[in-house]
Amino acid sequence: MSLRAAIAGNTPSSSHGGVIEQPVSHQFEDIDQQNECYIVGMWTFLVTEIMFFGAFFLAYSLYRTLYPATYLDCHRFLSIPLGATNTGVLLLSSWAMVMAVVSAQHGRKGGMIGWLVLVLLCSMGFLGIKAVEYSSKFREGLWVGDFNYAKANREWIKEEKGDEGEPFAQTPLAAIPGAAPMTGADTAKLYHHEAKRVFPYYPTVQELAADYRYTTPDTKELTKTEAGVYTSYTGPPSAVETASKRAQLFFSIYFGMTGLHALHIIIGMMMMLTIIGLRLKDHPSVTLDYMPTELVGLYWHFVDLVWIFLFPLMYLIS
């Protein structure tokens, strides 16, 4: 970048109101063109990043439209206090980042390093909280590869209600004496009631019937008889399986999006460390020019931007 010009003999001066005078590389007409070129280049990269995350947001929106009850059901496994704290931590880091850029513009070494270290601490805090969240998901059986919806519900009931709440999928009727000689409709209602108790956002019969529309052209028959729909087509075990599969879908999207975001945080931390290292060594690429810091800042704000949308979409479903 402008290192060549820096070595050629340009020295920083404080001519423009305390702002460092950046050296101009030989391929640029003037400093404005050079700066614009850098920033547009960075934005081009960010546009590809928007496309990258955009595809994930599309998948999210599609399945949220198809299975709203599942999203409502699954968001209760995510911790809002932890998510909100993480958002605050990221906003703080974004603010520290702009302050680092201001320090870089004015050639203040201490300020720049100090703010960048604050950004680093924030990103470590973010990843730390994320690790706490992820590990609780692993423990509860919500990890994509080892998915166990019944176990997750048991854990949730234990935490939320404070009792051992009988898991529906394992012993649905065992507690009811004389349950065996019941009609199909009664059993269906009982199952449904039980499912509603254990799974608060269990899809309603109408919702299940609406889904069924996709598998057969004959919908009139189904919406007519509630119990018939329930026992014949989405009998209790398969209904739980349905809920489980969709919950797994939600968590695939959750881990995909937040994992990709966390990867971006890690990459950002490496960039931050590089800039700090260069500034500590008084390398001319960061002492004479604030642009490297500015570009890392653009990237960092983008990462913040993604989380601003992820937080309400994942954690705050109501």
Place this chain on the structure above:
Amino acid sequence: MATTATASHTAHDAHGHGPVSRLHEDLPHYSEFHIKHPPASLFHRTFAWLLFLLAVTVGLYYVDLSRFIPIIGINLIVALIVAIWKASLVVYNFMNLKGSTRLTVLWALLGFVWLLLMGGVFMDYKTRPATPGWQRMEYPLGGQDIEAPLSKTAASATLK
């Protein structure tokens, strides 16, 4: 900048300023190519606003807005409006789109135009019926046996 090609054969002077840039300096709109840096106080204010809006976002979750405004999904709509508000604060102030050149603004907007295009892809899912594929797996009887006796399906399996 459009005149760069025509002036490419001329030599640059010691400061890297060619005749083209001097020509630009004479033009009244030259400042358009100059990136303006806002004062640090703007960043402090933006940060305070962002924290306030974060509190609003979390607070909205606990309020059922549909009781006041009878629109389906009003909570989601308001949450997204607040998120877009926060995002534009970050983009305009922190990413300094405000003080940037027109080309930068155009580039930044392009990314969000892409998201709109993607909305068009989304419409495709709404206009055609889903074909029975993996979804059929959720209904083992395949929609053929509406009056199947209960004993053959769920109850006998779970009551054992």
